[in-house]
Amino acid sequence: MAEEAQKEKSMILQKEMISSLFSDLSRAKELGKKVCYTFIPGNLSELIRTFDMLPVYPEINALQSAMRKKSAAYIKEAERNAHSEDVCTYVKCDVGMLMKGNLGPTGEKIPDPDVLLLSYTGCFTFLKWFETLKREYPDAKVIMVHTPYQENGEMTPEMTEYMVKQFKEEVIPQMEEVTGIKYDEAKLQRHLVLSAEAEDLINKIFQTTKHKPSPIDAYFAGVYYIGPINIGFRGTQQAVDYYKELYSEIQERIRLGLGPITPEGEMKEEKYRLVVEGPPNWTSFREFWKIFYDIGAVIVASSYTKVGGVYDLGWRHDPERPLEALAEYCMNCYTNMNLPQRIDLLKKCIVDYEADGYVTNSIKSCNSFSAGQLGMMREIEDSLEVPVGFIESDLVDPRYFSYSNIKNRLESYFQMLDQRKKMELEEV
Amino acid sequence: MKSLDSIISECRANAYDLNFSRAREWKEEEEGRVLVGYMPIYFPREIIHAAGAMPVGIFGGGDDKQIIKGDAYYQSYICHIPRSIIEIALDKHLDHVDGFIFPSICDVIRNLSGIFKQQKIGKFVKYMDFPQNFLPEIGGVFYQQEMSHVLKYIKEINGKDVTTEALNHSIELYNRNRQLIETIYNVRQDFPWRLTIDEVYCIVRAGTVIPVEEHNELLEQVCTHISEDIGDPQDKIKVVVSGAFCEQPASGLIKAIEEAGCYVVDDDYMLGSRMILGDIDASTSHPLQAISTAYIKQSQYSSSIYDVHDPKENRLAKIVKDRGADGVIFAAASFCDPSLLDAPIFQNAFDKMGIRYIAFQYSENINQYKVIKEQVGAFSDSIKLWEDEPAIPAIEDKIK
Known part of the structure; x- marks a missing residue:
């Protein structure tokens, strides 16, 4: 494996943005800013920024701990304290990290929350997670936003109204109380204008995988691309600038006919185009990715890059309806969509991006994604006659990443794709 | 009036009838x-x-x-x-x-x-x-x-079309249903030998698959039967079972807990039938509002209700105290996120409150209970044989 990843300007920009966030967090008190813990799906970044708070995302802390090979120890620490082996490993990693001093990726302590903002979109574990955190941080203000599920595959006016009422009568007054800052709707609207701009750009970026060869990997690299829009920068000029730069770099790759950049440089030959369902494994992220790029498999679309918002189908934050837009944003995240909607979206990706196959990475400790994946897979296989693959791993628990099992399964799957391609060629 | 045995066997047949x-x-x-x-x-x-x-x-x-x-x-x-x-x-x-x-x-x-x-x-x-x-x-x-x-x-x-009168009538029927179930639990609190928890379970669960009018009649008769001094007391500790609210333990497991030396004086097996505490107002012109208000204000704690303003550990501790229980058995279905994610919250709190507990996991289809039975038996023995003081006084101050 190559030792040093290639770095483009957009990567450097992203690194600077994230460093600045953690730097601000470490100086939150000095800066006079309140700290808001919240989650990626349904994150209310624009509202948090309207109140000048700094966001902390516990699941991002967990995945970063995994990538830094620290999650195993954190999980064990949580399990020593009555946490079951069988529940979400993000939660256990976060709890273990807290018990070990809550040191962030920069090595500095992540400040305690002033607000626990729970807009629990598409995941019940979030609810349990914040019940746990509330007991660790009894002084934090808990602000709960109930996001209705798109049970009928739609966002109805009454669902939106329910959420708007919560914003008006519970969320905003409590944020005003904690921060001492009066709600400024014009400020929120300015953020939303920038959000919509970033959403347009990220949508265009993920559409570039329609090119052959695809200039990017929409899963393994995609998780980096969604970073700024998901971790508190949506609604800022920084995010817009980042996505403009990224888009321009990708355009250049398309002009040159280049494939995706991998940790070992540019992928030379695109042999298979895949759509992936489910989050990645973070503990062995590079090894996992390598199995794909070594064989020439590029991911042209993934559901995981939609957990923080689904922009493929045209929805954008509308600054003219600021609170309604926040409500719709929360309801429109991938895991808040019902199973038939998820199936339709994935089928659309397979067709639109001319994918050769569909792979499910089933995550042991994430029922929000995993429960129902087998039925989804069967439906996709039956209706599109596309070869499907299935592997199992976990988010941040290295005990559930079995490299050889996953490699064996994927190699068999790639052989199947090969056979299919040969047969199609013979038919032609 | 039917005999208690015939009611129990009728309820058992209905409770486990997968053809409904x-x-x-x-x-x-x-x-x-x-x-x-x-x-x-x-x-x-x-x-x-x-x-x-x-x-x-x-x-x-x-x-x-x-x-x-x-x-x-x-x-x-x-x-x-x-x-x-x-x-x-x-x-x-x-x-x-x-x-x-x-x-x-x-x-x-x-x-x-x-x-x-x-x-x-x-x-x-x-x-x-x-x-x-x-x-x-x-x-x-x-x-x-x-x-x-x-x-x-x-x-x-x-x-x-549903009328206000029909809704209020239905509310009354289900109020009565909950009252009768609560009466059974209240009697068992003091006389748990009159009806085993497995029998209670069948009686309550049957109510989910037969008309409520029929269930209320059966419950009335059960209440009459258990108001008599029936059965023989045994030397068992009293426990509350918590965490088994969705995937149901098999009948054998429910029995095994009591056979291993515990009277289960409260549980959340059939939590849904007991979710609303007290009556729902059956006299309003807005019955849906009455049902909704009762859910918001009178619900039992549950792993699926966000509890920050009314912590569940205090509410379970109060049940333990009110029922005079010696301890708690946390029984979670394997891979049940809500129950298992609640476990550290309960257990950390109970460690501080001095409430004794054990925890195990089960699956609805397991029918080998030897290990669980031994665990429950050891828990019961440890309280019966080696504890001088009951835990209750120690927790009284902490659950206010």
Whole structure:
């Protein structure tokens, strides 16, 4: 494996943005800013920024701990304290990290929350997670936003109204109380204008995988691309600038006919185009990715890059309806969509991006994604006659990443794709 | 009046009847009748009853149903209940059930609603989004809208409009149902030998699959029977079982706990039938609002209700105290996120309060209880033989 990843300007920009966030967090008190813990799906970044708070995302802390090979120890620490082996490993990693001093990726302590903002979109574990955190941080203000599920595959006016009422009568007054800052709707609207701009750009970026060869990997690299829009920068000029730069770099790759950049440089030959369902494994992220790029498999679309918002189908934050837009944003995240909607979206990706196959990475400790994946897979296989693959791993628990099992399964799957391609060629 | 034994055996047969025969008979007795299945934990059955339909509790396949097709829908690390529900649906045990309701309790049950939609099982599939906002004017209104959707679905089948009078009448029936169940638990608190917890379980669970009027009659008779001094007391500790509110333990496991030296004086096995504490106002001109207000203000604690303003550990501790229990048995279904994620909260709090507990996991289809029985037996012995002081006084101050 190559030792040093290639770095483009957009990567450097992203690194600077994230460093600045953690730097601000470490100086939150000095800066006079309140700290808001919240989650990626349904994150209310624009509202948090309207109140000048700094966001902390516990699941991002967990995945970063995994990538830094620290999650195993954190999980064990949580399990020593009555946490079951069988529940979400993000939660256990976060709890273990807290018990070990809550040191962030920069090595500095992540400040305690002033607000626990729970807009629990598409995941019940979030609810349990914040019940746990509330007991660790009894002084934090808990602000709960109930996001209705798109049970009928739609966002109805009454669902939106329910959420708007919560914003008006519970969320905003409590944020005003904690921060001492009066709600400024014009400020929120300015953020939303920038959000919509970033959403347009990220949508265009993920559409570039329609090119052959695809200039990017929409899963393994995609998780980096969604970073700024998901971790508190949506609604800022920084995010817009980042996505403009990224888009321009990708355009250049398309002009040159280049494939995706991998940790070992540019992928030379695109042999298979895949759509992936489910989050990645973070503990062995590079090894996992390598199995794909070594064989020439590029991911042209993934559901995981939609957990923080689904922009493929045209929805954008509308600054003219600021609170309604926040409500719709929360309801429109991938895991808040019902199973038939998820199936339709994935089928659309397979067709639109001319994918050769569909792979499910089933995550042991994430029922929000995993429960129902087998039925989804069967439906996709039956209706599109596309070869499907299935592997199992976990988010941040290295005990559930079995490299050889996953490699064996994927190699068999790639052989199947090969056979299919040969047969199609013979038919032609 | 029927004998207690015959009531228990009638209830046992209904409780574990995967063909839901009594519901089927009820439907066939009259043209236009509708059956509405609901999954754990809780659903306001009053509104189904008022709409001229019958609610049918679907709590999994237990240890009677061999799972073949269901395993093709769920990975090994997902709890057992969704695969057994799919199995009984695909095996046509639910063909007479018109619609299905999936209460918002966890990601698995939520996504199971999607599988029912995808498979086009039933005339309607409703994911019931219970409010996590507890202001009557916000969460309460949303809840009423959710209930109205269910009524609309039933009306599309039977054409019936629901009247205020019908709703209030149904509320009264279910108020009585909860009162009678509570009476049984109250009697057992002092005289747990009069009825085993397995018998109580069958009696309560039967009420989820037979008409409420019939269930109330049976409950009245059970209450009469157990008001008599029947049975022989045994030297057992008293415990509360917590965490088994969705996927149901097999009958053998429920029995095993008491056989191992514990009287179970409270539990959350059939939490849905006991979810509302006290009566719902049956005299208003806005019965849906009354049901919604009761849910918001009078619900038992539950792993699926956000509890920050009323911590569940204090509420369970109060049950332990009120029932005079010696300890708690945390019984969670394997891979049950809500129950298992609550475990550290309860256990850390109980360590501080000095409430004794043990914890184990089960699956609805396991029928080997030796290890659990030994664990429960050791727990019982440790309290009976080696504890001088009861735990209760130590916790009194801490649960105010």
